[in-house]
Amino acid sequence: MIKGSIVAIVTPFKNGKIDEKALSELIEWHIAEGTNGIVPCGTTGESATLDYEEHYRVIEVTIKVVHGRIPVIAGTGANATDETIIMTRKAKEMGADGALLVAPYYNKPTQEGLYRHYKAVAEAVDIPQVLYNVPGRTAVNILPETVARLAEINNIVAIKEATGNMAQVSEVLRLCGDKLTVISGDDFTTFPLMLLGGKGTISVSANVAPRDVSGMCRALLEGNIDEARRLHFKLEPLNKGMFIETNPISVKTALSLMGKIQDDMRLPLCPMSSGNREKLKNILTNYGIKVISG
Numbered sequence: 299m300i301k302g303s304i305v306a307i308v309t310p311f312k313n314g315k316i317d318e319k320a321l322s323e324l325i326e327w328h329i330a331e332g333t334n335g336i337v338p339c340g341t342t343g344e345s346a347t348l349d350y351e352e353h354y355r356v357i358e359v360t361i362k363v364v365h366g367r368i369p370v371i372a373g374t375g376a377n378a379t380d381e382t383i384i385m386t387r388k389a390k391e392m393g394a395d396g397a398l399l400v401a402p403y404y405n406k407p408t409q410e411g412l413y414r415h416y417k418a419v420a421e422a423v424d425i426p427q428v429l430y431n432v433p434g435r436t437a438v439n440i441l442p443e444t445v446a447r448l449a450e451i452n453n454i455v456a457i458k459e460a461t462g463n464m465a466q467v468s469e470v471l472r473l474c475g476d477k478l479t480v481i482s483g484d485d486f487t488t489f490p491l492m493l494l495g496g497k498g499t500i501s502v503s504a505n506v507a508p509r510d511v512s513g514m515c516r517a518l519l520e521g522n523i524d525e526a527r528r529l530h531f532k533l534e535p536l537n538k539g540m541f542i543e544t545n546p547i548s549v550k551t552a553l554s555l556m557g558k559i560q561d562d563m564r565l566p567l568c569p570m571s572s573g574n575r576e577k578l579k580n581i582l583t584n585y586g587i588k589v590i591s592g
Contacts (some may be wrong), residue, residue: 299369299395300428300456300479301519302334303499303512305504306342308550309356310559316352318359320559324505325363325390327558331508334498334515336360337398338510341435342502342546345562352525354388361393371428371500375400379415386423396426398500403436409444420451427453430462432483446473458483458500462488471495485511485537489530492518502540503533506552520540532585539581542574551578557590 305328310320328336338360339345339353345436348356357372364370372389374397376382386397401407402415420427429448431440439461448454459467460483467487471480471494482499483487492498492515504511514529540548547563551570554561555578570578582589 299372299426300481302515303332303504303508304335304337304369304371304481304498304500305333305508305511306337306340306500306502307360308505308546308551308553308559309339309343309345309348310553311562312560313565314562314564316356316359317560317562318355321356321359322363323552324558325360328504328508329364329367331551332512332516333368333504333508334369334512335369336364337371337373337500340398340430340500341373341400341432342505342549343373343503344546344564344567345373347567348554350385353385354392357389357394358392369395371398372485373398375402375430377402377404379418382415382419382423386419386425386427390423390425394425396428396455397423398428398430398483400430400432401436401438401440403438406438409441412438412440413444413447416454417451419455420448424453426455428481429454429457430460430483434456439466440472442469445470445478449474455479456481459487459491459496460484462487464494467491467496468494485533485540489514489518489526492526494525498545502545502549505526505549506540506556506582507533507536507585536585537580539578542578543570548574548578551575552582552587555579555582555589555591556587561591565573 374385417488517526
């Protein structure tokens with residue numbers, strides 16, 4: 299289930315409300331383009347700005363539209379263990395195939411605290427769970443030794459590694475072996491991470507170039523390194539473009555330029571500056587993506 303190109307899908311808004319029509323159309327487009335799985339309500343989905351009912355509705359719509367064609371791994375992590383359990387349990391009830399659990403942010407737990415947090419969620423909700431290690435967002439790093447301890451828990455099945463540290467990824471793979479699937483959480487590192495033994499990516503860039511991200515992952519899984527390298531280098535300018543400003547500002551702006559969603563995000567995120575918007579338009583055009591909106 300946890301392999302290939304899994305898109306961390308944006309949450310489209312229209313006049314400040316969830317645009318369910320645009321979300322549904324994005325999902326259908328992803329399936330047609332070869333995306334292997336969908337994560338609703340991740341960082342790129344602006345989960346931190348959604349209230350509980352909105353959070354559940356985005357997951358519900360995603361599950362309904364996907365209709366079992368590809369896995370849906372719902373973002374249900376929070377900085378409180380009880381809250382994480384509540385949301386993960388709800389995602390399971392709605393029919394999610396798995397849950398993506400970001401490391402508890404802001405409160406900076408110790409490694410023992412991280413272990414107890416994830417263990418408590420795994421014991422409370424019998425659903426495949428993916429750890430999400432992104433120290434740049436959470437201010438805490440799930441160390442390889444802690445990951446190895448968690449890999450012994452049956453329904454903790456994977457980790458999304460977004461440290462950008464290939465030495466740490468290598469150590470996780472060495473310690474965990476086939477007990478845990480390792481996937482990239484950073485489009486810049488998908489190629490080297492998969493060469494080390496990772497199985498895919500939860501991708502931002504797949505929002506705008508799903509066919510190429512999926513093709514690169516597929517080539518790597520099939521051992522076609524030359525084709526994967528070609529796509530990696532092709533994607534690099536786009537990967538950089540997705541982080542001209544804080545994620546998901548750039549990717550939502552790109553999708554609006556492509557005519558797929560409204561250029562609408564929630565404070566404290568705000569529209570991209572005019573200068574960066576022009577840079578992004580040039581990146582998309584040079585990549586071969588048609589810009590149809592100003």
